[in-house]
Amino acid sequence: MGKSMNIIDLFSQNKLIQSWHAGVSNLGRQLIMGLSGASRALAIASAYQANEEKVVIITSTQNEVEKLASDLSSLIGEDKVYTFFADDVAAAEFIFASMDKAHSRLEALNFLQDKKQSGILITSLVGTRVLLPNPKTYSESQLNFIVGEDYNLDKVVKVLSNVGYQKVSQVLNPGEFSRRGDIVDIYEITADYPYRLEFFGDEVDGIRQFDAQTQKSLSNVEQVTIYPADELILSEEDFARASQAFERYLETAKDDQQAYLSELYAATQEQYRHQDIRRFLSLFFAKEWTLLDYIPKGTPVFFDDFQKLVDRNAKFDLEVANLLTEDLQRGKSMSSLVYFADIYKELRQYQPATFFSNFHKGLGNLKFDKLHNFTQYPMQEFFNQFPLLIDEINRYQKSRATILVQSDTQHGLERLQENLQEYGLDLPIVGANDLQEHQAQLVVGNLSNGFYFADDKIVLITEHEIYHKKVKRRIRRSNISNAERLKDYNELSKGDYVVHHVHGIGQFLGIETIEIHGVHRDYLTIQYQGSSTISLPVEQIESLSKYVSADGKEPKINKLNDGRFQKTKQKVSKQVEDIADDLLKLYAERSQLKGFAFSPDDDLQKEFDDDFAYVETEDQLRSIKEIKHDMEEEKPMDRLLVGDVGFGKTEVAMRAAFKAVKDHKQVAVLVPTTVLAQQHFTNFSERFENYPVAVDVLSRFQSKKEQTATLEKLKKGQVDIIIGTHRLLSKDVEFADLGLIIIDEEQRFGVKHKEKLKELKTKVDVLTLTATPIPRTLHMSMLGIRDLSVIETPPTNRYPVQTYVLETNPGLIREAIIREIDRGGQVFYVYNRVDTIDQKVSELQELVPEASIGFVHGQMSEIQLENTLMDFIEGVYDVLVATTIIETGVDISNVNTLFIENADHMGLSTLYQLRGRVGRSNRIAYAYLMYRPDKILTEVSEKRLDAIKGFTELGSGFKIAMRDLSIRGAGNILGASQSGFIDSVGFEMYSQLLEEAIAKKQGKSQARRKSNAEINLQIDAYLPSEYIDDERQKIEIYKRIREIESLKDYQSLQDELIDRFGEYPDQVAYLLEIGLVKSYMDNAFTELVERKDNNLLVRFEKASLQHYLTQDYFEALSKTDLKARIGENQGRIEITFNVRGKKDYEILEELQKFGSMLAEIKARKAKED
DSSP, X not given: OOOOBOHHHHHHTOHHHHHHHHHTTTSSEEEEESOOHHHHHHHHHHHHHHHOSEEEEEESSHHHHHHHHHHHHHHHOGGGEEEEOOOSSTTHHHHOOOHHHHHHHHHHHHHHHOTTOOEEXXXXXXXXXXXXXXXXXXXXXXXXXXXXXXXXXXXXXXXHHHTTOEEOSSOOSTTEEEEETTEEEEOOTTOSSOEEEEEETTEEEEEEEEOTTTOOEEEEESEEEEOOSSSOOOOHHHHHHHHXXXXXXXXXXXXXXXXXXXXXXXXXXXXXXXXXXXXXXXXXXXXXXXXXXXXXTTOOEEEEOHXXXXXXXXXXXXXXXXXXXXXXXXXXXXXXXXXXXXXXXXXXXXXXXXXXXXXXXXXXXXXXXXXXXXXXXXXXXXXXXXXXXXXXXXXXXXXXXXXXXXXXXXXXXHHHHHHHHHTTOOOOBOOTTXXXXXXXXXXXXXXXXXXXXXXXXXXXXXXXXXXOOOOOOOOOOOOOOOOOOTTOTTOOOTTOEEEEXXXXXXXXXXXXEEEEXXXXXXXXXEEOGGGOEEEEEGGGGGGEEEOOOTTOXXXXXXXXXXXXXXXXXXXXXXXXXXXXXXXXXXXXHHHHOOOOOOOOOOHHHHHHXXXXXXXXXXXXXXHHHHHHHHHHSSSOOEXXXXXXXXXXXXXXXXHHHHHHHHTTOEEEEEOSXXXXXXXXXXHHHHHTTTSSOOEEXXXXXXXXXXXXXXXXXHHHTXXXXXXXXXXXXXXXXXXXXXXXXXXXXXXXSOHHHHHHHHHHHTTSEEEEEEOSOOOHHHHHHHTTTSEEEEEOSOOTTOOOOEEEEEEOOHHHHHHHHHHHHHTTOEEEEEOOOGGGHHHHHHHHHHHOTTSOEEEEOTTSOHXXXXXXXXXXXXXXOSEEEEOGGGGTTOOOTTEEEEEETTGGGSOHHHHHHXXXXXXXXXXXXXXXXXXXXXXXXXXXXXXHHHHHHHHTXXXXXXXXXXXXXXXXXXXXXXXXXXXXXXXHHOHHHHHHHHHHHHHHHTTOOOOOOOOOOEEXXXXXXXXXXXXXXXHHHHHHHHHXXXXXXXXXXXXXXXXXXXXXXXXXXHHHHHXXXXXXXXXXXXXXXXXXXXXXXXXXXXXXXXXXXXXXXXXXXXXXXXXXXXXXXXXXXXXXXXXXXXXXXXXXXXXHHHHHHHHHHHHHHHHHHHHHO
């Protein structure tokens, strides 16, 4: 037995490898022949492990970067692997940058400049040609803050803007900063949490991290480095240099070009970044700096397949030349511009370098200090043929090879071990660091492909070769939070429509501060019909809700006091009660029924679950648990699984199906279209392929004869899972023993199918999937009636879709289509005009003659439509031109490029759903949203496209689309008739009414827990604009003050205000205290607290008598130091305090004592009951 080692150690024993290691950093050029794929990744990892320094790798394409990054991450850990992202299509560099691209570039540059960091940086050829700022400028634009040091605050703000941070009123996303007085919040672009810097004059007084969602501080730090938020850093000199250049060009420019250049010139003079600035960088920078200038001297560079690089470089030069010509024709460029640096010579001359290659041809006259020849063969595919696999393993064992059979999970290993044992081969499972030489063994790993390294007789066989399954890819997790919950679409901003519970729908005009007798108060101003307004004291904010309707259309504003709104509200209330009745009846009936209780999970189920090629998200796991729990209960399950397009609902459904089949029950999967039936059939068959489960499909694509045979098998119980359209609901379909129905997108089935489903639901378990999200509020109000599982987080290894918004540009379209075809993918082209779709197809055919193009639109017959789609899925066409009908449910994981023409005409939710159609595999996907050149966008469409740009970061644009969609979703759940009612009172109020109705019907009508006391103390208490000037945050804080329920809430709100906005003035201190007093008073059912001159009156409602006897009031009074008398007024208790000569704070203190004692008494009595 040899010493224990891991796969890198094993590989590093080779003498040639060691000799290469020795020269990696100090020889000029070495050539390595014969390694590819995973063995090349191993060689690179071994060189890194031997020298533990920085290594830079240059590959030919971004796709190669991703593959290598995945292999290296699994070998040396993803925290040591960096990538510098660059799109392979030249034009993309200039059009639009996504958060992820910026993120990967900044991490890469910071890594190169950090002397202490060791690791591997991978980039593509294009990445090395991108123009970058002077490395010196870049390193100087890092801000380093240390507690106790002095900084010029105004300068800090300026530098932050210069290095790409955006000034906002409240920091929510990476790359933003805000300043409130002496507090500066910065969300450093690569940090997990934002930082809050508190200044005292110019000195940094404290630095803490805080949570962007709650805005509360988490922990203190002594110092923080703020890296730039954008790799594009421009100094004043750069702007001046470019201004001069534009001036020169303007002298000779003509017409279109003249107009365009003067626009750029004006922007540059203002030191403002024009959106096309990246095209003109060569005018700004003094030199053509590139990534090479950032690589520390003496860092080894590896060329991953030099011939491919040379080849790609030549093609790229051509592409850039075409792009420049095209831009010139459009008057959007100048002939002397440099789009990408030409660094071919520098690359060839770079030392120390290692060239990986597979043949000598094309290395031309490069002189190498050393050549290393290796012999390595790719591993053959076994396609589930275990006898064949075992023969191979035996053959390798005879020659005393070291054989590693790899699976990506411990569980998969155990399964492999059992499979091999069945064929008489017993292999041990060993840890990744305990490999035994000259033995065969099973080991966990993530390398993407197997090989035979003949020189040292190392054999690697992965599950990819055995079962032909994809290996899980590892990628660096970026911390851009995708799970932006929809919590904030109720924030009020100026101009929003609001619903007041008495006056109805009006428009919110903002907050104004009104001063009466030296006392300030904040009011919300709402405008009604005929421009009459009301001013609502801020403390009554809860009588307002934001008006949200089903499709974002503008509401009709009510007239003040005409009683109409009250009538509407009554109508809706009645309507809602009927719904509540129906829902409850249904629910009650179901809970009485007896169904089949499935047995708990066993090993087979666990094995099936672990076989999933991706990492499950928390939400997925939770949903799976809820569903299995329902299946194990006796009453029939009726669960709705809600999740965004592509968030992994199908996997959840498959696990439920497996659970049913395991108990010898049949499963029916019901889908809305024939095409989806075929797709689900393919997906299910693939997922169940290694298990004894018979999957079949019933659809129009089968002949009569096949259909009859399938039905026969179904009846005899020879089919476990049947997938089909509503054909499954026909009379002639008989099941041997149906146990579970899975319905995809129920809202797309017709009425009579729904009736049939209702019948079935009473007997078997039902799981319904929908991609239309439903609003949170509705979800809450329905909790008691409908079982919901919600998936809100996207899967981890999904790359976000790179979204570009641009003018229609034929050259770019051609490049992008060709690139997609080159990597074996397909393209959607959305064109929403049926009458000219044929012309569009022939235009594209001319543009890209090498592609085969199909088209579909809604006016085709269903049969034609489905046949074309099926052909597309089977790869007959490379490009599918379609109207928006594809937004519904075509799932083709091979489509990773999407074009949308005239995107500015489409609604957000449509665009959002279309975009969900790509990027469904672990490749980077591209969406190009195009509008017609030279067309002035209307404000609405500009906003819309902006929102979508924001989509890549799943930011606020995403929230809006989610809102529109979710309200549509509410209509689906409650039935279409409801949307009119929802519109008439706004969604929030509708949900509130529904919730009340349900509670009432369930006999849970809430006894009032507290009153809403009116408090007039003549004390100056409000939020001055000098303290908080952003209206949204003001409203939020007022709401929070209203939510104070205890001393603890009060104290934590005090801390939070100091934390977020700094020390507060007296008015704010009083405001908080009055908030606390009010919470005590409400709790004791007080009606009014009013101060007149030297008297302070506290009047209680009659309801308070249910909780307090007269002596209780006396007991509470005894805690205060004020003289008081108790009286009675129309059956209500009144207490009058004498406050002559008392200061404001003393009065509040006494009221607090009084109130907290009343609370104590009430609690004590409740306990005694």
